[in-house]
Amino acid sequence: MFKRTMIAASLAVAALASAQSMAAVVGGGATLPEQLYNTPGVLNSGFSPYFGVGSGAGKTAVLTNNIGSLTNTLPGATVDYAGSDSVLNATEISTYQAAHQSPGVPATDAANWGPLLQFPSAATSVTIPYNKTGTTNLNLTSEQLCLALSANNGVARTWGQVLGTSDTTPVRVVFRSNSSGTSEILTRHLNNRCPSVFTSVSSTFANAHPGAEPASWIPVTTSAAMASTVASTAGAIGYVGPEDVDATNNAVVARVNGLLPTVGNVQTALSTIDPPSTAADRADLTKWAPVLPNPATGYSIVGYTNFIFGQCYKDTADVTSIRTFLTKHYNATFANSNDQAIIDKKLIPLTANWKTAIRGAFIPPTSAQGVNNASVCNGIGRPA
Numbered sequence: 337m338f339k340r341t342m343i344a345a346s347l348a349v350a351a352l353a354s355a356q357s358m359a360a361v362v363g364g365g366a367t368l369p370e371q372l373y374n375t376p377g378v379l380n381s382g383f384s385p386y387f388g389v390g391s392g393a394g395k396t397a398v399l400t401n402n403i404g405s406l407t408n409t410l411p412g413a414t415v416d417y418a419g420s421d422s423v424l425n426a427t428e429i430s431t432y433q434a435a436h437q438s439p440g441v442p443a444t445d446a447a448n449w450g451p452l453l454q455f456p457s458a459a460t461s462v463t464i465p466y467n468k469t470g471t472t473n474l475n476l477t478s479e480q481l482c483l484a485l486s487a488n489n490g491v492a493r494t495w496g497q498v499l500g501t502s503d504t505t506p507v508r509v510v511f512r513s514n515s516s517g518t519s520e521i522l523t524r525h526l527n528n529r530c531p532s533v534f535t536s537v538s539s540t541f542a543n544a545h546p547g548a549e550p551a552s553w554i555p556v557t558t559s560a561a562m563a564s565t566v567a568s569t570a571g572a573i574g575y576v577g578p579e580d581v582d583a584t585n586n587a588v589v590a591r592v593n594g595l596l597p598t599v600g601n602v603q604t605a606l607s608t609i610d611p612p613s614t615a616a617d618r619a620d621l622t623k624w625a626p627v628l629p630n631p632a633t634g635y636s637i638v639g640y641t642n643f644i645f646g647q648c649y650k651d652t653a654d655v656t657s658i659r660t661f662l663t664k665h666y667n668a669t670f671a672n673s674n675d676q677a678i679i680d681k682k683l684i685p686l687t688a689n690w691k692t693a694i695r696g697a698f699i700p701p702t703s704a705q706g707v708n709n710a711s712v713c714n715g716i717g718r719p720a
Contacts, residue, residue: 365394382657392515421517450648605634648713
């Protein structure tokens with residue numbers, strides 16, 4: 337019995353070690369791009385499957401190297417990157433720097449993981465799916481959307497209050513209960529257009545407006561659940577990235593200020609945003625994650641789904657895998673990039689100037705922001 341137990345334990349340890357070695361580059365976060373990153377061939381063989389848990393959990397995982405925020409299947413594994421539609425805020429950045437960067441942490445300390453890198457992966461919209469009996473062409477102004485997605489002293493608003501009609505049907509809001517980048521992109525726009533209703537920008541929807549959610553509202557934790565719940569609930573309205581809905585169909589997705597979240601309308605909205613160009617701006621990770629609360633033209637609720645990587649890694653195999661992935665994802669040649677997969681998942685590839693800027697800044701080891709730049713990452717980095 338003892339011998340069989342020892343053999344079983346040895347096999348379990350070997351299996352765990354094998355699983356961790358096969359998953360050298362581990363990451364996850366936002367559910368909006370989850371289908372994209374888990375499409376075969378998008379992440380190269382040096383990566384584990386992407387864990388879709390929400391932007392907030394993804395940021396927590398990479399900022400604190402907490403694998404438990406992503407999965408229970410890889411105990412002890414290092415978290416190497418995150419996907420997030422929620423941008424790093426000042427508190428998150430300063431807390432990380434105090435705990436894991438010089439000068440607060442000596443280069444000789446294992447807790448010195450080096451700088452963070454943050455940059456866009458693909459462009460996206462936040463669509464507004466709805467399910468309203470008898471309505472197949474819903475068009476909401478930003479102000480009407482604020483009303484639809486907010487409570488009136490804890491009581492659900494009616495569709496009549498939103499649309500200026502006699503309809504007494506309660507609006508059933510489906511919302512993300514976890515920390516979500518889609519919530520952040522949405523509330524950034526609503527806070528810009530109606531700050532008295534949406535009083536702050538937050539990745540947690542409940543924190544962006546005052547008062548408790550009515551009992552008839554429905555919390556969900558993933559993009560897929562958001563889309564399916566709205567589709568199956570009479571009187572419902574929600575918000576979700578374009579992967580899980582038909583963003584060109586006004587019968588299931590509302591127009592906002594007259595426009596559907598088509599590719600052309602999203603590209604128009606984001607066309608004025610250029611990548612950082614000066615050395616000072618390139619060194620500022622916040623400049624690589626632009627936000628646009630209220631575009632002058634095009635669809636109104638737009639943004640980017642981003643990556644958060646470390647600049648420094650102690651595992652050289654991780655470095656090779658990450659550079660290989662970045663070289664493909666931002667390749668200038670369509671056939672050699674992930675652009676077709678991005679399009680297939682209803683996201684939008686970055687423009688040529690954004691791709692050029694990212695390739696030049698983060699891939700070459702001689703670049704000031706390059707992964708494992710020898711002068712920046714001399715003996716420090718995320719744990720192997």
